[in-house]
Amino acid sequence: MQTAIAIAGVRKTYGRLTALRGIDFSIRQGEFFGLLGPNGAGKSTLISIIAGLTRMDAGQVSVMGYDTVLQFRQARRQLGVVPQELVFDPFFTVRDMLRIQAGYYGCGREAWPWIDEMLERLDLSEKAGSSMRALSGGMKRRVLIAQALVHRPPVVILDEPTAGVDVELRRTLWEFTTELHRQGTTVVLTTHYLEEAQELCERIAILDKGALQVIETTPQLLARHPFRFLRLKLADGSVLPESLRPMVVGEVNGAIELKLESGKHPIAGVFVALRDAGIAIEDVQTREPDLEDIFVELTGEHARPQEAGA
Amino acid sequence: MSPDQIGFLTLLKKEVKRFWSVLGQTVTAPVITTVLYLLVFAQAMKDRSSAYDGISYTQFLLPGLVMMAVIQNAFANTSSSIVQSKIMGNLVFLQMAPLGPFEWFGAYLLAALLRVTLVAMAMLAVTLPFVSLPIQAPWALLAVFLLSGSSLAVIGLIAGIVAEKFDHIAAFTNFFIVPLSFLSGVFYSVHALPTLWYQASHLNPFFYMIDGFRYGFFGQADAPIALSLAWCAGFFVLSSAVCLRMLITGYKLKK
Numbered sequence: 001m002q003t004a005i006a007i008a009g010v011r012k013t014y015g016r017l018t019a020l021r022g023i024d025f026s027i028r029q030g031e032f033f034g035l036l037g038p039n040g041a042g043k044s045t046l047i048s049i050i051a052g053l054t055r056m057d058a059g060q061v062s063v064m065g066y067d068t069v070l071q072f073r074q075a076r077r078q079l080g081v082v083p084q085e086l087v088f089d090p091f092f093t094v095r096d097m098l099r100i101q102a103g104y105y106g107c108g109r110e111a112w113p114w115i116d117e118m119l120e121r122l123d124l125s126e127k128a129g130s131s132m133r134a135l136s137g138g139m140k141r142r143v144l145i146a147q148a149l150v151h152r153p154p155v156v157i158l159d160e161p162t163a164g165v166d167v168e169l170r171r172t173l174w175e176f177t178t179e180l181h182r183q184g185t186t187v188v189l190t191t192h193y194l195e196e197a198q199e200l201c202e203r204i205a206i207l208d209k210g211a212l213q214v215i216e217t218t219p220q221l222l223a224r225h226p227f228r229f230l231r232l233k234l235a236d237g238s239v240l241p242e243s244l245r246p247m248v249v250g251e252v253n254g255a256i257e258l259k260l261e262s263g264k265h266p267i268a269g270v271f272v273a274l275r276d277a278g279i280a281i282e283d284v285q286t287r288e289p290d291l292e293d294i295f296v297e298l299t300g301e302h303a304r305p306q307e308a309g310a
Numbered sequence: 311m312s313p314d315q316i317g318f319l320t321l322l323k324k325e326v327k328r329f330w331s332v333l334g335q336t337v338t339a340p341v342i343t344t345v346l347y348l349l350v351f352a353q354a355m356k357d358r359s360s361a362y363d364g365i366s367y368t369q370f371l372l373p374g375l376v377m378m379a380v381i382q383n384a385f386a387n388t389s390s391s392i393v394q395s396k397i398m399g400n401l402v403f404l405q406m407a408p409l410g411p412f413e414w415f416g417a418y419l420l421a422a423l424l425r426v427t428l429v430a431m432a433m434l435a436v437t438l439p440f441v442s443l444p445i446q447a448p449w450a451l452l453a454v455f456l457l458s459g460s461s462l463a464v465i466g467l468i469a470g471i472v473a474e475k476f477d478h479i480a481a482f483t484n485f486f487i488v489p490l491s492f493l494s495g496v497f498y499s500v501h502a503l504p505t506l507w508y509q510a511s512h513l514n515p516f517f518y519m520i521d522g523f524r525y526g527f528f529g530q531a532d533a534p535i536a537l538s539l540a541w542c543a544g545f546f547v548l549s550s551a552v553c554l555r556m557l558i559t560g561y562k563l564k565k
């Protein structure tokens with residue numbers, strides 16, 4: 001399979017802070033790829049380097065085989081990037097902005113029908129003539145996505161496209177990116193919603209503190225740590241036996257959550273221990289680990305600050 | 311047209327649209343300022359001679375005022391565009407695009423040149439009823455105009471790249487552009503100055519822009535036209551070299 005983005009030995013420091021400490025990996029053509037990591041991991045820095053916005057201190061990056069420094073024109077024509085920040089040009093209307101952006105990439109009037117189609121798909125048709133400054137945050141986000149796609153690039157990078165976006169728009173964006181992917185576009189997605197990454201991405205890289213922690217297919221990643229969770233609701237006043245305490249990882253809605261490592265802690269063993277201690281169980285639930293659990297396991301941090309009661 | 315050419319023309323069009331959509335600020339305002347200067351000074355100094363044969367003081371004054379407006383507006387056009395895009399963060403759209411340093415340079419320069427051409431033409435048209443100017447040396451006039459407008463557009467581009475906020479541009483305008491353009495013989499012939507100031511004027515590039523521009527109209531000026539053209543060309547080459555170097559290396563624009 002051919003490479004869409006090749007990243008080799010990329011290092012970046014900002015003064016004394018090392019943002020990227022030697023990153024090597026590639027993304028294949030046609031892949032739906034997830035780039036994950038906690039805040040400050042270096043995801044946006046890496047994306048800026050791929051896009052040519054930031055200079056790397058060492059290393060090479062190529063997009064569809066074109067070096068992003070030496071062949072920057074070809075490389076950039078292959079790439080569309082949705083930046084993390086909601087940036088916009090207040091001087092122009094939505095449609096003008098998109099036409100200008102298409103023009104930068106050498107696309108003239110022939111791109112106009114595609115622009116209108118995207119406006120339609122992203123539910124922006126009504127706002128096409130509005131000034132950029134008159135749009136809501138979610139609308140601006142959609143314009144940014146359209147802007148990244150005006151020149152129909154084979155590789156698209158979305159840096160947290162769903163941050164601060166309502167449920168409906170998130171769904172629209174998922175459908176939109178899934179369709180792009182189905183049509184052959186390589187999609188790279190950064191997000192802090194791990195269920196989103198788990199759902200959409202075929203392969204995932206996790207960055208932490210400027211280093212690549214892991215890069216695996218999503219099923220491999222999920223199977224990587226063989227454990228599962230057991231939730232127990234004990235009868236009122238019962239106390240968990242001493243032998244089970246080390247497995248406790250949390251409490252959810254009054255139920256105790258235990259983390260069981262496969263092979264080491266069979267579920268049957270837990271029940272035996274409870275019976276021996278004479279404890280009555282009111283309710284039992286098991287849960288397979290999701291990407292969030294793997295993420296915590298690898299980085300020691302939650303992908304998103306935990307919402308109260310979640 | 312090649313994709314690169316379309317890209318360049320798009321950036322040029324965008325920059326033109328930017329000042330075109332606020333013509334009141336970008337063209338009308340400087341024209342009004344100039345007309346006011348002309349009325350006030352021509353009235354106050356009406357008994358003065360211009361130091362040039364057969365040229366009234368009002369006639370003497372107008373080319374200098376036009377060139378001063380060219381200097382200030384060419385600088386303002388590029389510097390404000392870049393700084394605004396930097397502050398709003400939308401410069402990334404251009405930085406991610408497949409446009410090279412020469413396209414940036416050319417598009418910003420030409421847009422500023424178009425704005426100052428409009429400003430200069432409007433000024434000459436509006437003042438035509440009171441002041442008529444001869445055009446003795448059209449080629450020199452055109453050359454000085456283009457070199458001066460381009461130089462200041464490029465200086466504005468440099469200032470925009472270096473500046474981190476609007477205050478920096480305002481400071482550069484107030485402490486450099488405005489004083490130097492006022493101290494360059496707009497309102498007087500430098501021959502009328504005390505020796506020290508007279509000599510200092512000859513180290514000010516804006517003096518040669520204004521003096522050379524005046525030569526284009528009257529066929530006479532304080533400095534020889536060849537010297538003025540050489541200063542204007544030298545200034546343009548020097549500022550362009552600095553600016554292109556910044557654009558090529560990504561100075562301040564690439565983190």
Ligand SMILES: Nc1ncnc2c1ncn2[C@@H]1O[C@H](COP(=O)(O)OP(=O)(O)OP(=O)(O)O)[C@@H](O)[C@H]1O
Pocket residue numbers: 014017019037038039040041042043044045046084565
């Ligand atoms: N322009 C800059 N100057 C100095 N430091 C920077 C700059 N940009 C990023 N950094 C630092 O580099 C590190 C990586 O930042 P980056 O934005 O790449 O993280 P991220 O993984 O995208 O995080 P988030 O999930 O919060 O977006 C951070 O410590 C950040 O403070």
Ligand SMILES: [Mg+2]
Pocket residue numbers: 043044045084159
């Ligand atoms: Mg980021």
